[in-house]
Amino acid sequence: MKPRYEWQKLRRAVPTPMSDALIDDLVRLGKYSSREEIIEKLSHEEATTSLWVNDTYQVQRREMEGGLVHINIRRRDGGPILRDWRHFQQIKNEMLGDECEAIELYPAESRKVDASNKYHLWGYADPSWRFPIGMETRQVDYTDGNVPGTRQRPL
Numbered sequence: 001m002k003p004r005y006e007w008q009k010l011r012r013a014v015p016t017p018m019s020d021a022l023i024d025d026l027v028r029l030g031k032y033s034s035r036e037e038i039i040e041k042l043s044h045e046e047a048t049t050s051l052w053v054n055d056t057y058q059v060q061r062r063e064m065e066g067g068l069v070h071i072n073i074r075r076r077d078g079g080p081i082l083r084d085w086r087h088f089q090q091i092k093n094e095m096l097g098d099e100c101e102a103i104e105l106y107p108a109e110s111r112k113v114d115a116s117n118k119y120h121l122w123g124y125a126d127p128s129w130r131f132p133i134g135m136e137t138r139q140v141d142y143t144d145g146n147v148p149g150t151r152q153r154p155l
Contacts, residue, residue, distance in 0.1 A: 012052060013058070059073050
């Protein structure tokens, strides 16, 4: 599925409860030590995470300690996202706010997670907070070829 350029606003969704069979499989596979551990983890996730969807994406927004927010993005069909920066920017805007910042981390190999087609942003829902990196001023041009050597697709 190729991402569409027309944006459909994310809407709140209700997560599917984990089945008893899946819980048993996770214990059997050694992912968790007991059913109680899984249920405790699920309860914590339910209290800190919200699920959002549109026609293309499923997004989880998880509140973390210190005001940090983890945004987990995947395509609804599970396939890889053929990256559209504007889509990720819009997801960030809807999950945190237009004037809030988020980053995507390319971690040390020892912390790499690459088990499914999911993408992760981390940010703060505080519009006054800024990362100590990035551009200082806004520069947006949606016309093609106004600046020599640059090209931009129109909105």
